Amino acid sequence: MNKFLEIFLGILTAMGGFVEVGELVFSVNAGVKFGYHLLWMVALGTVGIIVFGEMSGRIAAASSQPVFYFIRQRAGYGAGLLTLIAANVASLLTCAAEIGGIAILLKLLFGGNYFLLAFITLIFLLLVVWFLSFQAIERIFGLLGLMMLVFVVAAFWFGPDWSAMGTGFIPNIPTFETSSDYLVYAYFAVALLSSIMLPYETYFYASGGIEDGWTPNSITENRFIVIIGFTLGALLSVALILNGALYFAPLLIEPQLPGTAAQAPAFLFGKWGLILALLGMFFAFAGAAIENALTGAYNIAQFFGWNWGKYRVPKDAPRFHFAWMVMFVLAALIIFTGVDPVEVVEYSIVFSIVILPLTYLPMLLAGRDKDYMGPYANGWLAGILGWAFFVLICIAALAAIPLLIITHGGRG
Amino acid sequence: MSEHHLDIVRQVLDRPIVDANHYNCGKVDDIEIGLEGQPKVISLLVGNDLTSDRLPEFARYISRKIFGRRRVKIPWSEVSVITDDIKLAKNADEYGLDERQGFIYEFISKLPGAWKK
Numbered sequence: 109m110n111k112f113l114e115i116f117l118g119i120l121t122a123m124g125g126f127v128e129v130g131e132l133v134f135s136v137n138a139g140v141k142f143g144y145h146l147l148w149m150v151a152l153g154t155v156g157i158i159v160f161g162e163m164s165g166r167i168a169a170a171s172s173q174p175v176f177y178f179i180r181q182r183a184g185y186g187a188g189l190l191t192l193i194a195a196n197v198a199s200l201l202t203c204a205a206e207i208g209g210i211a212i213l214l215k216l217l218f219g220g221n222y223f224l225l226a227f228i229t230l231i232f233l234l235l236v237v238w239f240l241s242f243q244a245i246e247r248i249f250g251l252l253g254l255m256m257l258v259f260v261v262a263a264f265w266f267g268p269d270w271s272a273m274g275t276g277f278i279p280n281i282p283t284f285e286t287s288s289d290y291l292v293y294a295y296f297a298v299a300l301l302s303s304i305m306l307p308y309e310t311y312f313y314a315s316g317g318i319e320d321g322w323t324p325n326s327i328t329e330n331r332f333i334v335i336i337g338f339t340l341g342a343l344l345s346v347a348l349i350l351n352g353a354l355y356f357a358p359l360l361i362e363p364q365l366p367g368t369a370a371q372a373p374a375f376l377f378g379k380w381g382l383i384l385a386l387l388g389m390f391f392a393f394a395g396a397a398i399e400n401a402l403t404g405a406y407n408i409a410q411f412f413g414w415n416w417g418k419y420r421v422p423k424d425a426p427r428f429h430f431a432w433m434v435m436f437v438l439a440a441l442i443i444f445t446g447v448d449p450v451e452v453v454e455y456s457i458v459f460s461i462v463i464l465p466l467t468y469l470p471m472l473l474a475g476r477d478k479d480y481m482g483p484y485a486n487g488w489l490a491g492i493l494g495w496a497f498f499v500l501i502c503i504a505a506l507a508a509i510p511l512l513i514i515t516h517g518g519r520g
Numbered sequence: 521m522s523e524h525h526l527d528i529v530r531q532v533l534d535r536p537i538v539d540a541n542h543y544n545c546g547k548v549d550d551i552e553i554g555l556e557g558q559p560k561v562i563s564l565l566v567g568n569d570l571t572s573d574r575l576p577e578f579a580r581y582i583s584r585k586i587f588g589r590r591r592v593k594i595p596w597s598e599v600s601v602i603t604d605d606i607k608l609a610k611n612a613d614e615y616g617l618d619e620r621q622g623f624i625y626e627f628i629s630k631l632p633g634a635w636k637k
Contacts (some may be wrong), residue, residue: 181534187572413536413547426628
């Protein structure tokens with residue numbers, strides 16, 4: 109394929125795959141509660157995911173060894189196993205949150221029983237991952253997720269206050285009347301950071317690079333795709349915050365269910381606005397569910413030295429294929445227990461940030477290791493930014509659970 | 521690193537094992553070392569019984585309860601090449617390390633499309 113077309117498609121795919129259910133819920137509600145004030149957190153999180161996305165892509169391209177090989181070799185079996193369990197629990201919760209989110213969307217689109225729709229979602233996801241190639245999955249869900257751009261158009265249409273928006277991108281703490289409001293603000297700041305820097309993203313990106321057969325020649329291409337694709341993806345997050353601030357806040361609505369967000373484009377563009385928004389969300393959530401299930405399987409297979417990869421004939425990698433099926437089934441079982449899907453979304457985000465340091469530390473250590481990376485080890489920029497973000501996510505990880513409890517999940 | 525010098529902890533332990541066809545066979549979970557005379561590597565060990573030993577006590581018990589006590593011994597003489605992987609001289613099934621057996625394989629290999637790329 110033409111190189112430029114490939115990069116262009118890669119950027120669009122990265123953009124369309126940027127938002128998932130947790131990010132959607134927290135972004136819209138951050139806009140409702142705090143207007144433009146938390147935009148800076150989106151900017152910060154985006155730089156963070158660019159730094160670690162670039163690093164994990166580079167690791168895959170330079171060493172063609174998956175990250176969990178490295179984790180087990182360097183951390184040893186015990187600490188490696190702990191990282192594996194933490195990473196997979198986070199992926200499982202996120203996968204469950206996406207399946208719940210999809211079931212809610214389908215209910216809005218077609219009506220029907222929520223549990224039946226969750227079951228249909230499970231079957232759909234199993235069939236898609238079994239029958240489609242890795243490349244097809246990547247493209248289809250990334251590109252069709254771009255229907256969510258209707259939120260960007262809506263954000264413009266509502267006419268944001270550009271200067272207030274500009275100020276929102278500068279780190280700030282607004283003045284509140286009560287101290288609990290400050291804590292809610294902190295909770296949303298931490299949750300937004302977590303939703304953008306979810307742990308599965310870098311694992312998936314690194315294993316996906318190996319699925320796509322990257323070599324050291326792909327490093328520059330990877331850099332372009334990550335920087336431009338994720339920045340454009342962040343535009344979606346910004347747009348969601350603006351939809352919250354400009355449409356839902358004046359109506360005093362705090363959209364808890366993911367589908368509610370579609371009301372904003374529906375209000376502006378009628379039926380087609382609603383359909384585009386819901387379909388865009390459907391593909392974005394389904395893409396994230398698939399990425400999380402595959403990430404779980406990649407991690408386990410790489411840790412235990414099984415044959416892995418969608419590029420292999422399934423009968424030659426039976427355990428790997430069985431593992432992603434188990435991930436989907438367990439995630440669906442969480443939803444079938446009848447737990448509130450909004451709570452699953454919330455816990456998936458909070459749990460993810462708690463384990464983020466465990467996810468990003470091995471990535472940082474692998475990226476700087478010259479034995480492993482050869483001449484492609486982290487330069488000074490990747491090194492400084494990597495450690496700075498590592499400190500930041502450690503602080504966020506320590507604050508996450510206390511904030512969840514004190515603020516009752518952001519409800520004050 | 522010279523060919524006479526091999527760091528068995530960094531270059532062998534926890535490394536992936538592949539068979540003669542480069543099919544993955546798991547990881548080096550432990551190494552058996554003979555201490556008579558000159559210490560030397562006798563075999564590579566694979567299996568949950570050995571990795572369980574590397575966990576804290578409570579986790580060891582759970583790990584064995586769930587995943588069993590498998591132990592597979594590969595004589596050091598079967599190792600043909602050491603790069604990032606440990607390559608063995610024969611096929612995976614000759615060592616009992618082929619994952620294409622057991623109930624997971626039976627299930628996956630019966631699904632439509634399991635034999636196609």
